[in-house]
Amino acid sequence: MKVGIVAFAFGTPETILANRRIAEIASNKARELNSRVYTQLDIRIEDGVKVEYAKEKPGNPPPTLRIARGAVQWAKRYRLTELLVVAAKPHLWRALRDLRRAVREAGTPIEVQACPEINSYPEVSWFCLDSTQDRVRTRGAWNKRERILKLLPFFIYEVLAS
Numbered sequence: 417m418k419v420g421i422v423a424f425a426f427g428t429p430e431t432i433l434a435n436r437r438i439a440e441i442a443s444n445k446a447r448e449l450n451s452r453v454y455t456q457l458d459i460r461i462e463d464g465v466k467v468e469y470a471k472e473k474p475g476n477p478p479p480t481l482r483i484a485r486g487a488v489q490w491a492k493r494y495r496l497t498e499l500l501v502v503a504a505k506p507h508l509w510r511a512l513r514d515l516r517r518a519v520r521e522a523g524t525p526i527e528v529q530a531c532p533e534i535n536s537y538p539e540v541s542w543f544c545l546d547s548t549q550d551r552v553r554t555r556g557a558w559n560k561r562e563r564i565l566k567l568l569p570f571f572i573y574e575v576l577a578s
Contacts, residue, residue: 420496421446421531422487423455424511425477426504427547430458434504434542434552441533442502452494454487475548479577480507484514488522498527504542505534506558510565514577517570 423442426434435458443462446453452466456477461467470486472478478486491499499519503511508530519526545553551561565573 417498417527418494418496419449419451419498419500420487420491420494421449421451421453421455421500421502422484422511422515423453423459423461424480424483424501424503424507425456425458426507426542427544427549427552428458428475428477429548430460432544432547434544434547435459437537437542438502438504441531445500445502445531445533449500451496454490456483480510481514481518481574481577484511484518485521487515488518488524488526491526492522492524496526498529500529500531502531502534504552505537505539506542506555506562508534510562 421442423438439459439461442453443465446465453461454468455461456470457472457474468490470478470483501511501515512528512530515528519528540555543552543554547553551557
């Protein structure tokens, strides 16, 4: 089984604790499995790890679904058969859902799993007042947006995320 790591940022910039933690988990897991990483500009993967960054404009991160679709194309290019997701615990449900959806759309047999190291940190510890994105500063701000995204039919979510 060829495994790749997909790491989703949780806010901006790269210096906030959540993104440093995601980068560390992804880097360590990639070294452990001798694999590569697909991620965003705000996740600074450690030297010596093969990494590809999603196309994005600095300061304007793409939606989760767009990152997931890019990750699936990347996985196909490298003939990966499993993807481990590294994301902040509050973001994990959507990162997994979108990546699994992108796999189905591509019609490719890639397994998608959460990286277990994410569970080493309590959910509340992922929020950061230093983020430049309001929605990841507090659980309340995050939940207000996520409740809407959970209730939204996927075809509408897909239009918003494209």
